[in-house]
Amino acid sequence: MRFKPFLLVAFVLALASGGCASKARHIATVTVVSAKGALDIAQDTEPLLVCGAASAPAAPACITADVHKKIHGNLADAYSIHKQLATAVRDWPQGQPAPATIPTYLAQITELLQRVLDSLPPGSVKDRLTALLGGK
């Protein structure tokens, strides 16, 4: 089950479209906000699935404590990279080409989100969250 890198593809296609730099920065901003949305959903929803939570499914479909820590390690790294991504887009000078770091950051965030999804116990909960985040 692979997380579709739709954010990365969308951004690369937008840049390749030959649009002006200001429009590309706007598209990059929307991409940044979308990527953050996916991270926020993962961070806010995951605690609901931790074993012992009132909303959590019964074991083994719930998230164990050690997996919970592992997931948040990945999320912490993802947020750190996302902050660098947002900073790069914010500081992108008007009229200049896109910073070369943007696709790299997006790919790293995509990979970390995929690790989060891969950490979830198999079952309908994992399938639903994967679909909600645009995974496959």
Place this chain on the structure above:
Amino acid sequence: MPTLNWTVILQFLGQVVPFTIAAETEAEAIGRAIAALRGAGFQEDTNALNAAIADDERREAISRAIADATLPPAA
């Protein structure tokens, strides 16, 4: 190259795959935030990015605290 309509995409995901109310509600909020960016200028984008950066710091700290917490010894 048309801009992808993230609002529609997120709403579609929420309708096709019902999950928790929290996740759907959040997806709708994200869709509204993205829609609000439509037509935004340079400064509006900058403001949105500054807000994202500040929130990223807060959320990174939350996840880092969980990741670094010591698990109780197994019974």
